[in-house]
Amino acid sequence: MSALVRVLWLATMWVLLWGDVSAANVISGLVVAVGVMVLLGTLRPGDVTFRPLPALHFAAYFCYKLAEATAILAREIVTPQNNLRRGIVAVPLRGCSDSLATLIANAISLTPGTLTLELDVEPTTLYVHVLHLHDPDAVRRDIHRLEVLAVRAFGSRAAITAVEVDDSRTVERLP
Amino acid sequence: MLHVVRGVLAIAGATLVLLAAVGVLRFPDLYSRMHSATKASVVGLVLVAIGGALTVEANMGKLLLATALILVTAPVGAHLLGRSAYRAERVPQTLEAQDDLARLLRPAEAPGEEEP
């Protein structure tokens, strides 16, 4: 995400913490945000693309998955029998920048039955712990769907082509 | 009327947090407990926060900020914990199905087949 978005986000948090939106708060928030980022050396240029309609789609899908995860988990906790089949699945992510991979990794931890354990960088692979693992390819397809939605909402054009080319092929197993 | 909605949301959210706690007690191993603590308690908190935001005008910003913070940091915390617990020696691994991560981190003792 670009430096401007980060500065705005930090300043917003500052203003929220102070509680009321006055000129002094906003200005001091911007000053503190820029100062922090300069001090930490994180003024890295990067492209932030935000397409409102796909972002809304992603947010709606995410909220639906979150609700479904909670319902499934609630039923699972209450029922007495224990039919867990736990495993760790490797999921390749194609064409994602690092921050987008982080967003997807976080979103996966809040979807039904999955929890991100490891994010490997070269090639970008996600290792996901699953509670009921009966078909690893189904898990990879689900996560790929999430990835496509996220890339359509926040990724660059190159990422979109990379992801959608793979979308037409079937998901392959890892060698 | 709004107070009734808030009360219902509060009870629903609190029940979810209670379910998360019961799950953390009942599940047999660390990773499943993390599933429960991350997903269920965060959603319970979100429900409570939505109910609270309906009737508190002045400090809604801070309430929503605290909720957004937990929504973002809980999965990251679970990820960090799971990652280090996998590498630590004393945490037992009980996985019935495949373990792809073993090939990455412990190639010496990884299981041979990947078929579930």
Add this chain to the structure above:
Amino acid sequence: MIALAMSILSLAGLAFLARLVVGPSLADRVVALDGLVATIVAATVLHVSGSGSARFVDVAVVVAFVGFVGTAAAARYIERRGG
């Protein structure tokens, strides 16, 4: 109704405490603490919305922050020392 929700939350807190005491490894205890953080924030939000006094909202924010930092630090420790 808020009182009922509060009592449910305190039961949840007790359950997390039980895991905190029992949990065989340090990671289990940190998971219990994570749940406790969520419980504390929920209880604070309930109190603020129920009593109308907005004094404790800052507590919720700070507890959320510090809880996360503590979890991250404990994760680093577990990786190095095991268990």
